[in-house]
Amino acid sequence: EAQVTQNPRYLITVTGKKLTVTCSQNMNHEYMSWYRQDPGLGLRQIYYSMNVEVTDKGDVPEGYKVSRKEKRNFPLILESPSPNQTSLYFCASRRQGFLYGYTFGSGTRLTVV
Amino acid sequence: GIQVEQSPPDLILQEGANSTLRCNFSDSVNNLQWFHQNPWGQLINLFYIPSGTKQNGRLSATTVATERYSLLYISSSQTTDSGVYFCAVVATTNNDMRFGAGTRLTVKP
Numbered sequence: 532e533a534q535v536t537q538n539p540r541y542l543i544t545v546t547g548k549k550l551t552v553t554c555s556q557n558m559n560h561e562y563m564s565w566y567r568q569d570p571g572l573g574l575r576q577i578y579y580s581m582n583v584e585v586t587d588k589g590d591v592p593e594g595y596k597v598s599r600k601e602k603r604n605f606p607l608i609l610e611s612p613s614p615n616q617t618s619l620y621f622c623a624s625r626r627q628g629f630l631y632g633y634t635f636g637s638g639t640r641l642t643v644v
Numbered sequence: 645g646i647q648v649e650q651s652p653p654d655l656i657l658q659e660g661a662n663s664t665l666r667c668n669f670s671d672s673v674n675n676l677q678w679f680h681q682n683p684w685g686q687l688i689n690l691f692y693i694p695s696g697t698k699q700n701g702r703l704s705a706t707t708v709a710t711e712r713y714s715l716l717y718i719s720s721s722q723t724t725d726s727g728v729y730f731c732a733v734v735a736t737t738n739n740d741m742r743f744g745a746g747t748r749l750t751v752k753p
Contacts, residue, residue: 564741574730574743589740619685623741632677632692633732633741638685 533558537622537636544612544643552607552639554622560634561627563605567591567618568638574621580605581627612643646671646735650744657721657751665716665747667731675734675741676707678716682727690716690729721751 535556544550556563564579566589576589580599594616596608605624609616622636647670657663667676678690691698691705693714698705702721707714718725728746735742 566743573745574732576740579740621687632675632689634689635679635687638687640685 533634535622535624535634535636537620537639539639540637541640542642544641546613546643547611550609550612550641552609552620552622552641554605554607554636555603556605556624556634557603558624558626558634559602560624561602563599563622563624564589564633565595565597565605565607566621566623568621569618577607577620612641614643617641617643645738645740646673646733646742648731648733648742648744650729650731650747652747653745654748655750657749659721659723659751659753661721661751662717662719663721663749665718665729665731665749667714667716667733667744669712669714669731669733671712672736673709673712673733674736676714677732677741678705678714679730679732680725680727681730681746687730718749721749723751723753725749726751 538553561582565577566574568574578597580586620639623633625631625633649668651666680688693705693707695709702719704717730746731744
């Protein structure tokens with residue numbers, strides 16, 4: 532089944548403890564992206580990647596890192612999480628070019644205490 | 645950047661009623677999608693519709709790209725249609741997908 536898989540689905544962590552949210556897609560998509568969703572602010576893009584080793588900042592990149600060493604994986608790294616990073620996170624992918632829609636993962640609900 | 649406005653922000657219906665959700669955008673787009681976010685938070689892709697009309701069961705969507713709007717029609721609504729409906733676009737000028745603020749639909753039995 533074609534899908535975007537995020538792990539974990541739920542995570543509670545403490546301030547300052549490094550964490551990684553994984554994202555993997557099995558559709559050979561070139562483009563991948565991370566979003567966060569917050570009440571009243573909607574979905575905002577954190578980082579995106581056009582292809583392997585090509586990443587760029589979205590609207591809210593502060594406090595996050597990403598890497599794209601392989602085409603299928605696009606992990607989101609929080610080096611020193613803070614409570615304001617408590618949010619619902621989504622990974623998405625699509626084929627390069629504008630004839631294709633996005634496929635979203637199931638989301639990761641992160642709580643930083 | 646491109647602005648995406650959805651209306652109405654909230655909608656309450658009785659089961660069986662029909663509804664129309666609207667998405668206006670401020671610039672030319674290459675990509676427009678409608679998503680349904682269910683009560684568990686999952687984003688379900690409903691339509692990829694940068695232009696034209698599509699139908700899938702009780703749902704249909706129309707995008708008039710030249711006039712910069714899209715409509716999502718829900719007919720004979722069911723309680724399982726409840727949730728938030730998002731319109732998201734990709735402007736011709738960049739690769740970012742921008743989301744509207746969503747329409748929260750509540751269907752009462």
